[in-house]
Amino acid sequence: xxxxxxxxxxxxxxxxxxxxxxxxxxxxxxxxxxxxxxxxxxxxxxxxxxxxxxxxxxxxxxxxxxxxxxxxxxxxxxxxxxxxxxxxxxxxxxxxxxxxxxxxxxxxxxxxxxxxxxxxxxxxxxxxxxxxxxxxxxxxxxxxxxxxxxxxxxxxxxxxxxxxxxxxxxxxxxxxxxxxxxxxxxxxxxxxxxxxxxxxxxxxxxxxxxxxxxxxxxxxxxxxxxxxxxxxxxxxxxxxxxxxxxxxxxxxxxxxxxxxxxxxxxxxxxxxxxxxxxxxxxxxxxxxxxxxxxxxxxxxxxxxxxxxxxxxxxxxxxxxxxxxxxxxxxxxxxxxxxxxxxxxxxxxxxxxxxxxxxxxxxxxxxxxxxxxxxxxxxxxxxxxxxxxxxxxxxxx
Amino acid sequence: xxxxxxxxxxxxxxxxxxxxxxxxxxxxxxxxxxxxxxxxxxxxxxxxxxxxxxxxxxxxxxxxxxxxxxxxxxxxxxxxxxxxxxxxxxxxxxxxxxxxxxxxxxxxxxxxxxxxxxxxxxxxxxxxxxxxxxxxxxxxxxxxxxxxxxxxxxxxxxxxxxxxxxxxxxxxxxxxxxxxxxxxxxxxxxxxxxxxxxxxxxxxxxxxxxxxxxxxxxxxxxxxxxxxxxxxxxxxxxxxxxxxxxxxxxxxxxxxxxxxxxxxxxxxxxxxxxxxxxxxxxxxxxxxxxxxxxxxxxxxxxxxxxxxxxxxxxxxxxxxxxxxxxxxxxxxxxxxxxxxxxxxxxxxxxxxxxxxxxxxxxxxxxxxxxxxxxxxxxxxxxxxxxxxxxxxx
Numbered sequence: 001x002x003x004x005x006x007x008x009x010x011x012x013x014x015x016x017x018x019x020x021x022x023x024x025x026x027x028x029x030x031x032x033x034x035x036x037x038x039x040x041x042x043x044x045x046x047x048x049x050x051x052x053x054x055x056x057x058x059x060x061x062x063x064x065x066x067x068x069x070x071x072x073x074x075x076x077x078x079x080x081x082x083x084x085x086x087x088x089x090x091x092x093x094x095x096x097x098x099x100x101x102x103x104x105x106x107x108x109x110x111x112x113x114x115x116x117x118x119x120x121x122x123x124x125x126x127x128x129x130x131x132x133x134x135x136x137x138x139x140x141x142x143x144x145x146x147x148x149x150x151x152x153x154x155x156x157x158x159x160x161x162x163x164x165x166x167x168x169x170x171x172x173x174x175x176x177x178x179x180x181x182x183x184x185x186x187x188x189x190x191x192x193x194x195x196x197x198x199x200x201x202x203x204x205x206x207x208x209x210x211x212x213x214x215x216x217x218x219x220x221x222x223x224x225x226x227x228x229x230x231x232x233x234x235x236x237x238x239x240x241x242x243x244x245x246x247x248x249x250x251x252x253x254x255x256x257x258x259x260x261x262x263x264x265x266x267x268x269x270x271x272x273x274x275x276x277x278x279x280x281x282x283x284x285x286x287x288x289x290x291x292x293x294x295x296x297x298x299x300x301x302x303x304x305x306x307x308x309x310x311x312x313x314x315x316x317x318x319x320x321x322x323x324x325x326x327x328x329x330x331x332x333x334x335x336x337x338x339x340x341x342x343x344x345x346x347x348x349x350x351x352x353x354x355x356x357x358x359x360x361x362x363x364x365x366x367x368x369x370x371x372x373x374x375x376x377x378x379x380x381x382x383x384x385x386x387x388x389x390x391x392x393x394x395x396x
Numbered sequence: 397x398x399x400x401x402x403x404x405x406x407x408x409x410x411x412x413x414x415x416x417x418x419x420x421x422x423x424x425x426x427x428x429x430x431x432x433x434x435x436x437x438x439x440x441x442x443x444x445x446x447x448x449x450x451x452x453x454x455x456x457x458x459x460x461x462x463x464x465x466x467x468x469x470x471x472x473x474x475x476x477x478x479x480x481x482x483x484x485x486x487x488x489x490x491x492x493x494x495x496x497x498x499x500x501x502x503x504x505x506x507x508x509x510x511x512x513x514x515x516x517x518x519x520x521x522x523x524x525x526x527x528x529x530x531x532x533x534x535x536x537x538x539x540x541x542x543x544x545x546x547x548x549x550x551x552x553x554x555x556x557x558x559x560x561x562x563x564x565x566x567x568x569x570x571x572x573x574x575x576x577x578x579x580x581x582x583x584x585x586x587x588x589x590x591x592x593x594x595x596x597x598x599x600x601x602x603x604x605x606x607x608x609x610x611x612x613x614x615x616x617x618x619x620x621x622x623x624x625x626x627x628x629x630x631x632x633x634x635x636x637x638x639x640x641x642x643x644x645x646x647x648x649x650x651x652x653x654x655x656x657x658x659x660x661x662x663x664x665x666x667x668x669x670x671x672x673x674x675x676x677x678x679x680x681x682x683x684x685x686x687x688x689x690x691x692x693x694x695x696x697x698x699x700x701x702x703x704x705x706x707x708x709x710x711x712x713x714x715x716x717x718x719x720x721x722x723x724x725x726x727x728x729x730x731x732x733x734x735x736x737x738x739x740x741x742x743x744x745x746x747x748x749x750x751x752x753x754x755x756x757x758x759x760x761x762x763x764x765x766x767x768x769x770x771x772x773x774x775x776x777x778x779x780x781x782x783x784x785x786x787x788x789x
Binding site for chain 1: 544545548549623624628632654655656657659660661663664665697698739
């Protein structure tokens, strides 16, 4: 079985890279990656890489080379896809690029084409004509808000969803949201985010938060409004008003204009640190030196950073957005607060400091949640099962 | 008197602030030149428009053009060329940087000016020595963005500008206070001239006020969809309003980069029935919306002064604004409208509820007071008079 994992970029984001490496450890399937080159990668031998053209010159070259290969392999496929592309594309450059990409994929024909970003899925549904099964992944933004603001995208979802062979979703919440764009039937595979077992910290020191100590709060993620940092910063202002000593570190951004202004305007510039971008390998360091992890997001599939924080033994305060309530049960293995409620965030943090809440139980329960439901090894197995099911035509 | 106004682009039709200022000054016999980076070259309001030399994407052509222009400037105004070069070198920086500065200001150098006036403080960056080279006086207008946002990413960006400026124009007391808190020299002149509107274009005598029964309360906000406008907070306040069973419709006129964010907020807060995004409206359409609205809401987080609030007051809307920067000078709390603390969703919702529950008489009284105040204190004639004073004294 040959599975294509498609995200458009090589290498891709951390969780997709985890999937590729994890799958390649299992020797019974071949993996093929398509996408634009963004950096160097190192995989096992059963992972093949076919880069997409990065310039018009490359596009022309690839068009020729892969076009020739495809003609020899299957003349009918060549003519069908050429006709299809010439009919639908009008713009010269786009036509060349699209043809080149399609020739590359068809001449390396996978059995399963797994599109990681559902927004781009419609561009690959033509593969079904050539016997390739197409799977689309639901991940946060593409289901949560893009089709809400963009009516034509919503329409496209309605038109194309019936054609997918299967969908992968990281949370049940996302399935519910996606179901607004069409009947997903029994094509859904829920496989939540996961962390590698080596990330789980075994020797967790008991923690207690004391009002006289500085409370260290951490968030990780890019500076996008969906991450809800503006609510977290408002919460910080409340903490300061209450006289709570704290330091809030945000990893993943140097602070955009909005956040810098807000921090300045609220008078919390001393307490807030924008740590900038930090490589994936160095994130555990931040987990290991913080008291609390905060996820102020307005929506998430299931935020992997939260799973990582739980694996590292860091108590999590998260908004009850998207799939997060599927991971966190409030006051059992973490804390949930309503979305868009800075006061609720401030109240939980205040409680942790002032009431000397027993966090050791929370942290232990969180670790258990990860071990039971969010181990990368189990996730990889679930993906394999999905691929086999789809490949053999078995329904979920 | 000859005034050179330096702007990033030629003011569009909708930018009434500069248009009315230029029109007013030329009517008083001033000669006004507009130096702009982009926009149409065509003269307007009897002001001559001079465009900056282009910045090309082809580096070879750019260098060629720089040398041609510099050569021409050296021949046509050698003294200014040399003195700007010397001033730039004295301010620190390489020879190449000094030559670049001369190129960037090449469209200004040949003109004889009494005043060179930067329409925004950020326009003065890299042009700090131009007035000296021209032997002209330098004025700078300051906006909220200049003081509150830009320096956060560019600390110390105005140090050289403040050293060289002769007079500063601010649009609110709040901005003057903020400016004084920076490294602005104490002894330099700051004059407040608030924005102005053509009152009669918006004015409407309000006779009946919504009494909360027979139809939905119409709430309006006008302005581009930008985080600094604080719409997300306003939407959360609307959620509370809805919870209080007040039938209302909240219209937002304007477009911008935050449309997706705001539409998602509307969706997540369940306000699809109550909130309408009107898109970008022209002047007449905005005036019409204002005449039909009961309450005008300005939930900004950062706002220098806000012309739209003046216009809404003229149109007879009851104005509810945040206390961001100059807004609380625009609307006087409890006298010409209501003011709430910025970012405070509960306070905003409470004030809106208060206003809806206010008796028609009390509402009419405040609206009338607002109309009077705007007509008397924010007229274009008054603004021009102050600008004359600004340049003369």
